[in-house]
Amino acid sequence: MNIETALKEAMSIDGAIGIALVDYESGMSLGALGGGHGLDLELAAAGNTEVVRSKMRTLASLDMNDTIEDILITLGKQYHLIRPLTNTQGNLFLYLALDRSRSNLALARHGLRNIETALEV
Template sequence: MATQDQLNALIADIANDINGFIGASVVDVESGLPLASHSVRPDFDLDVASAYNSEMVKNKRKTIDALRLEATLEDMLLTLDTQLHLIKMIEGDTFIYLAADRQATNLALLRSAVNRHVAALNA
């Protein structure tokens, strides 16, 4: 498992790399608690988002099991009319959750930046 400093650096690097960055957190799936988080908007509650997103990850895993798929969850994308939200599994039972302004970035740039930084963390 990555250290607290590494998780904080991961979020800072992603924030610096993505235009329209709103917020991000590294989340423990089982507890729903953020292990590290940062938002540029004080009204964007990453504790609440982390908890609800952990429930989505758990439910998607249940769906995969119910369908007897031989598959592993890699990421999930939620598109809102004004924002893009990405959930990327990191290692074991942790994921990074990221929200960005849809007008300032696009899905390809968002996924590329997150994948690059997560790969560097796992290297």
Template sequence: MSNLDEAIKSLLSIEGATGAAIVDVSSGMALAQGGNPGFDLGVAAAGNSNVVSAKLRTMRDLGIKDEIEDILITLSSQYHLINILNTKETSGLFIYLVLDRNYANLALARHKLKGVSAEVSI
């Protein structure tokens, strides 16, 4: 788990980050999580696994063969980034990152998230 914990620390060091989790899509369980976004991160992780599953199912039904990179949900005060981990070792996992819109640079956060996601291993 140390690599997952290190990934959470790296994610939380992104400017504006208030919460982060690495989540199993099939169960909705967070394998690692950290931060304090102002809501229950475990419940949000489980809910977002439904978002990822629904999108994957829709892509399959449409015959779309591409891989999802990111899903972005914008709220009035936050950005919620879902980054699907697509390596053989991390298949079935995603990173969930919560950003405060007042302090985050979305482009920079996505760039840094991509770097962290490339380093995640279990």
């Protein structure tokens, strides 16, 4: 599945507000859909690169031989899911923002995992 199709598929997840595919080395978004009032996806994507970089450094410092499956940030009205991609050559992650009142976190995580598996960059 290409980037555009993957982003469209992610936006079909119940409660999806916005989705971005981000390079955490540069902080640049390779593609984004959704967002709008209350969620600047470009700014959020760039900011979340710091979250991913920090967690990667922490794992390295702890000499943990493991990978990050996903990172969840729970806000009062939203969930923010960050899923580093393991099936690509780049340093990429999917960033999905969800309306907490309209989403099912378990189904969203499952959907994002399926998108990651099918995504070809």
